[in-house]
Amino acid sequence: LKDFIQSLRALIDARLRRYLDAKAIETCELAPSALELTEVVDSLTSRGGKRLRPVLLAAAYRAVQPGGDVERTLEAGAAVELLQSFLLIHDDFMDRDEERRGGPTAHVVLQRAHGGDAHRGASLAVLAGDLASTYAWELLLEAPFAARRDEALQCFIRAQKEVYLGQHLDVVGDPDTQRMQQLKTGSYTVRLPLELGALLGDASPAQLGALRSFGEPLGEAFQLRDDLLGTFGDPAVTGKPRGNDLRAGKRTALIAEAEELLSHDDRAVLDRAHGNSKATDEAIDDASRLLVARGVRNRIERRAERLVAAALDALDGAELGGEGRQLLKELAALLTARVA
């Protein structure tokens, strides 16, 4: 698996580099002074080193086409990375996040480049996100889907719509965090790459069905891990400040669970940190320790484990190639590895 991931990462990075260099030239030909938009997309995309989505996409392709050439998956993989850049740029503006992937977010970069004007920074970040979205489409349309192209485009469209609706639930603080996370993250992080990889391999309906049954619980487990990382994760790993989700007041699965589990007094400790952008590191630590001591963290970890087990079950008995199936299983473990 490590070899597979490393070689695919290098291929995707090279494909993205070639594409983004061409876009910089294109922008310079049309409007040189707008190059900062392409640059901000490039910078965010280039520093996203894990490439989990293209790896998942290539593994699904290999599960359907044993021994197939993963070069065929690079345009679709690069498209999913640019879709991710687009979504992150817009989300970071909405969430007022200032750090992403170990660097400043797009609206912060653009605000600084324009004399600290926050509205201008936000406006240009919205444009940069729009541009990244169009780049994603352009790359996807270059992918060799052959007769399955229309299906692939429909998957791409559905994933986008689900993300927007999920993000709406997130922005307004909808209490149904599970649905919010399925729509917002599961759709394009796990299901979409699996679908695109399967369609590139001309999957049968049974194969596509098995991969979706694998993807749904896996996507949910991945999101739970993301919640655990956002609260307990090491900033060196997450690229975001410590306790970021707590300070930002995100309604993560942890918070939903805490609301059911905590006593009134415990809630007061949590509330000193949650949704308080000025919470001290001590208040963040107190809240984190409480979530551990009261078993909230443990419950979410157990739930994630059950979901991963369900995902792995869906692969067994499916008509998928042995090597690809093994890759998918190992990726499932990697995607949902325990937060240290």
Add this chain to the structure above:
Amino acid sequence: LKDFIQSLRALIDARLRRYLDAKAIETCELAPSALELTEVVDSLTSRGGKRLRPVLLAAAYRAVQPGGDVERTLEAGAAVELLQSFLLIHDDFMDRDEERRGGPTAHVVLQRAHGGDAHRGASLAVLAGDLASTYAWELLLEAPFAARRDEALQCFIRAQKEVYLGQHLDVVGDPDTQRMQQLKTGSYTVRLPLELGALLGDASPAQLGALRSFGEPLGEAFQLRDDLLGTFGDPAVTGKPRGNDLRAGKRTALIAEAEELLSHDDRAVLDRAHGNSKATDEAIDDASRLLVARGVRNRIERRAERLVAAALDALDGAELGGEGRQLLKELAALLTARVA
């Protein structure tokens, strides 16, 4: 022409109605509480009554396929209307415009719906624009381009990129207003509909070339008229407050011309209105009258007339059907009619 426009408008309105009703159901199935996003897209799209872009698209189709059934153009026409909705929603947030098409802009609607929270209104408007963009893609992919589909998708992608770069120049106040307007407006208002209509009719390279040569000066003339409307237009016609472009400090063609033409004292009169969001109606009237008295308005009107003449010249001698050519000529006149 009137009959053609009226019947096409009715067909497009019906197609949009059917599509948007289906989207409301789709959103309710996925996340009922996010319905306000689909509703804000619906509301803005439904009240855009002129449908000039779909009409232009259908006329280009008829110029290439005399007597062809305009029903073939409805998906592409509806897609261009939703592209327009998407761009307006994001632009209105960037420009801080509060009125559009005689009603409140998306971020204002959504801010009011969420207790006056401006950031939440802006966030949800960005999402509503993203959703409208995906709707536009979905409709475009339903259009019967047959063997010309890839070309059509490339035109759609290029127009989007040009709009974003043009909008960037607008947001940062780039002095090259002509390039800004070509990119920001001409690309998707005139050239894109002409291209899509021509491709639906399976146009020859010569026909496509003639329509582009027609579209380029026409797009520029249309934008000059838009500038004239934004400064001198009747609010009942424009759907925006009087003197909107002046108060907003837009660098229109009028302002670029005024900078070359006006004396120091005259500039002071203009500057009391231009870029002053609190300018009184008297200050706006003084500035408007000055632009007329010093010949600025007249110069822009003459420039628009020359551009329209160049556009019409490009149609003569082109291998286009007589009825379609006549439609395009009359539409050119309509699109650039003198501002009363």
